[in-house]
Amino acid sequence: xxxxxxxxxxAPSPTGALHIGGAHTALFNYLYARHMGGTFILRIExxxxxxxxxxxxQTIMDGLRWLGLDWDEGPDKGGSYGPYRQSERxxxxxxxxxxxxxxxxxxxxxxxxxFRVEPGKLIQFHDEVYGDIKVxxxxxxxxxxxxxxxxxxxxxxxxxxxxxxxxxxxxxxDISMVIRGEDxxxxxxxxxxxxxxxxxxxxxxxxxxxxxxxxKKKLSKRHGATSVFEYCDMGYLxxxxxxxxxxxxxxxxxxxxxxxxxxxEEIFEINQVTKKSAVFDFKKLDHIxxxxxxxxxxxxxxxxxxPFWKKMGLPVESFEREHLENCLVAMGGRGSTTxxxxxxxxYFLDFNCVKSRYDGKDITEELRPKLKAIYxxxxxxxxxxxxxxxxxxxxxxxxxxxxxxxxxxxxxxWALTGRKVSPGLFEVAAxxxxxEVANRLKFYGLL
Numbered sequence: 001x002x003x004x005x006x007x008x009x010x011a012p013s014p015t016g017a018l019h020i021g022g023a024h025t026a027l028f029n030y031l032y033a034r035h036m037g038g039t040f041i042l043r044i045e046x047x048x049x050x051x052x053x054x055x056x057x058q059t060i061m062d063g064l065r066w067l068g069l070d071w072d073e074g075p076d077k078g079g080s081y082g083p084y085r086q087s088e089r090x091x092x093x094x095x096x097x098x099x100x101x102x103x104x105x106x107x108x109x110x111x112x113x114x115f116r117v118e119p120g121k122l123i124q125f126h127d128e129v130y131g132d133i134k135v136x137x138x139x140x141x142x143x144x145x146x147x148x149x150x151x152x153x154x155x156x157x158x159x160x161x162x163x164x165x166x167x168x169x170x171x172x173x174d175i176s177m178v179i180r181g182e183d184x185x186x187x188x189x190x191x192x193x194x195x196x197x198x199x200x201x202x203x204x205x206x207x208x209x210x211x212x213x214x215x216k217k218k219l220s221k222r223h224g225a226t227s228v229f230e231y232c233d234m235g236y237l238x239x240x241x242x243x244x245x246x247x248x249x250x251x252x253x254x255x256x257x258x259x260x261x262x263x264x265e266e267i268f269e270i271n272q273v274t275k276k277s278a279v280f281d282f283k284k285l286d287h288i289x290x291x292x293x294x295x296x297x298x299x300x301x302x303x304x305x306x307p308f309w310k311k312m313g314l315p316v317e318s319f320e321r322e323h324l325e326n327c328l329v330a331m332g333g334r335g336s337t338t339x340x341x342x343x344x345x346x347y348f349l350d351f352n353c354v355k356s357r358y359d360g361k362d363i364t365e366e367l368r369p370k371l372k373a374i375y376x377x378x379x380x381x382x383x384x385x386x387x388x389x390x391x392x393x394x395x396x397x398x399x400x401x402x403x404x405x406x407x408x409x410x411x412x413x414w415a416l417t418g419r420k421v422s423p424g425l426f427e428v429a430a431x432x433x434x435x436e437v438a439n440r441l442k443f444y445g446l447l
Contacts, residue, residue, distance in 0.1 A: 006038025006381040007176050010064075010071070011166070013045045014056035018063030020280070021181065021211055021219060024245050028208055029179045030069045031246065038176070042074030043169060044085045047159045054089075063228040063323060067238050068261060079158065080175040086160070092168050093160040096198060100173055105197045111156030115164070117141050117148050123189045128177075128206035129273050130185065140189035151190055163187055167194045170203055177204040179270070205272050209249040210277045219280055235337030237296075237304060240289030247288070248278035258291040280349040286336035291302070293341065294333035298325030301341075308342035314349040324348070327431050330423045347417045348431060351440055354418035360444040363411055374401050374408050375441050382434045390426040415444045 012018070018026075033040035042064070046052040061076065073079030083089060097113050100106035106115045121137035143149045153164035160168070160294050170178060185207045194284040195202050211219045219226070231241055239261065246264050247257065250273050256263075293301070302325045309316050316324070327348040328341070335341035346353040363371070374397055381393045398408050416437065420429055429437050441447045 005037040005174070005176065006033060007041065007174050008033050008038065008179055009041040009043050009173065009175055010069075011043040011045050011169075012060050013048060013051075014053060015048060015051040016056055017229065019226040020228065020245070021226075022060075023063065023067060023069075023228050023241070024211060025180055025208060026064060026069050027067070027242065027245050028206075028250070028270075030071075031264055031268040032177070032206075032270050033072075033267040039072045039184055040069075041081070041121070041173060041175075042071040042084065043080070043173070044075055045162070046085050046087045047165065049087075049159070059229075062194060062288075066232060067228060067242055086165055086169065087137060089165075089169065090160075092156065092172060093165055096168055097160075097164075100153070100197060103197075106153060107150075112152050113154035115151040115153045115171050115197070117150050119148060119194060121193070123192050124128070125188065125192060125202070125205060127185070127188075128204065128270050129209070129275050130182075130294045132206055133185070133188075135189040137189075137193060139387070140193060151194070153194070163190045164194060167191050167200070169201040171195070171198070175203050177206060177270075179206045179208065182207040182210050182275070206273065207275075208273060209275055211248055212277050212279050214279060214281060216279070218275075235308070235339030235342075236285065236289050237292050237338065239295075240285070240292040243292055244285045244288045247284075248280070249273050258288060258295075260295070290333055290336045293335070293338070298322075298329045301325065301328040304338045305342050305345070308339055309346070309349060312342060312346065314346060314353075316349065317401075319349065323431070330427050330431060332423055334421075334423070344419070345427075347419070347422075351436070351443075354416070354440065355443070357418035358414050360415065362414075363444065363446070367407070367411075370401060370403065371408060371411055371446050373445055374398065374403060375412065377401075379434060379438055379447070385430050385434055387424065387427045387430045390429055391424075394426060411444075411446065412441070415446060426433075 001196050010029050010031045012022050012165060030040050032038070042061070044056065044057055057075070064071070071077065073081060073084065097106065100115060101108070101113065117137055117140065119136075119138040122132040122134060123137055123140060124132065126132050138148050141149045141151050151163060152161050154160055174341055188205060192202060213219050228241065242261055243259060245314050250268070252259065252264070252267055253269070254267065267286065289361045296304070302321060305328060306316055306324070327345060332347050377397050378390070378394055381397070383389050383393070394409070398404055409425050414420070415423055416425070416432060438447060
């Protein structure tokens with residue numbers, strides 16, 4: 001067994017979709033493996049025959065891929081340490097259970113096999129997050145009355161228990177470090193007793209901080225969506241979720257909160273993970289997601305936003321892709337989610353969106369003749385219709401009519417976008433084009 005080679009695993013049970021807690025664990029395993037130049041393994045713990053399904057297994061893999069957490073070995077990829085489903089590794093569990101029975105370290109009772117917990121043994125290990133931990137063997141597994149509780153390793157139905165199967169699998173798969181949630185700290189002493197009894201070399205351990213809701217209680221469905229695909233449907237980017245989850249329990253040494261996954265892989269250190277519980281803050285997620293959108297190219301923004309435009313019934317196919325990419329870049333990162341960005345940019349695709357939001361009744365009859373004169377002259381001097389040209393022309397025309405940006409630009413912004421806030425007015429006008437600008441101004445009686 002080569003412990004100099006970094007090998008870590010994410011081992012979900014396929015009894016549900018990939019939730020945020022599981023994604024968080026997978027992410028830290030992935031970052032550690034990539035930072036160390038090691039191997040990231042996906043192992044499916046599917047011994048719960050009643051609840052485990054192939055559909056959930058596929059959903060978990062799809063969720064990991066959506067987050068960009070690709071694995072090096074797994075059920076679908078194979079590898080030298082397979083098979084990668086516990087249900088296909090039953091011979092291993094039976095073999096080592098027989099060894100423990102033969103050595104008198106386990107015994108049969110009511111059809112099950114139990115590992116004998118001997119008192120008086122000091123179990124100690126170093127956790128990369130929690131530091132040195134010491135537990136006496138008689139405290140590692142106890143009954144309700146505090147007496148020693150022997151550990152069931154094979155149930156009477158012939159299936160291995162969690163605390164036993166992970167020991168066998170981690171040993172045979174040459175796992176160098178076990179990175180998992182802090183709720184497993186209590187299981188580690190039990191597992192170490194079995195590691196030692198079988199003469200296996202121990203892996204290192206790192207237990208990740210618990211994720212809490214904003215009410216400081218353990219994260220659950222009442223705190224919002226938990227499946228990663230729910231966050232996708234809510235308009236969060238894979239890079240946004242990746243960045244946000246990485247910050248739950250880890251602070252980059254350079255102090256940056258917004259980073260690419262490549263940068264995270266380069267600077268990640270497992271000993272920088274804090275044991276303090278991390279709070280899942282939607283406001284923070286919104287901020288991180290928005291900053292990630294700002295880093296995207298127009299091409300990538302289009303791929304992220306176009307599906308939401310289509311769901312909104314907007315005529316995406318009526319426009320050149322490059323034009324819509326330019327429109328999204330012009331938005332300058334407005335909106336915290338892809339859904340918001342799709343909504344905030346709807347006026348580039350359809351004037352009906354504008355008409356549904358704005359009726360033009362706030363334009364006084366006294367001001368209307370003046371605005372008509374200004375906008376007519378602006379259109380006459382449209383020229384190439386670039387942003388800079390339109391802005392400079394507007395400044396001159398507004399001044400010539402003894403007007404200003406507040407008086408003349410605000411009604412124009414409402415007429416073109418139906419919104420109080422938008423990217424630069426003349427950037428919007430340039431993207432809409434002279435004809436469309438004229439049509440929208442005419443609709444509101446401003447030409």
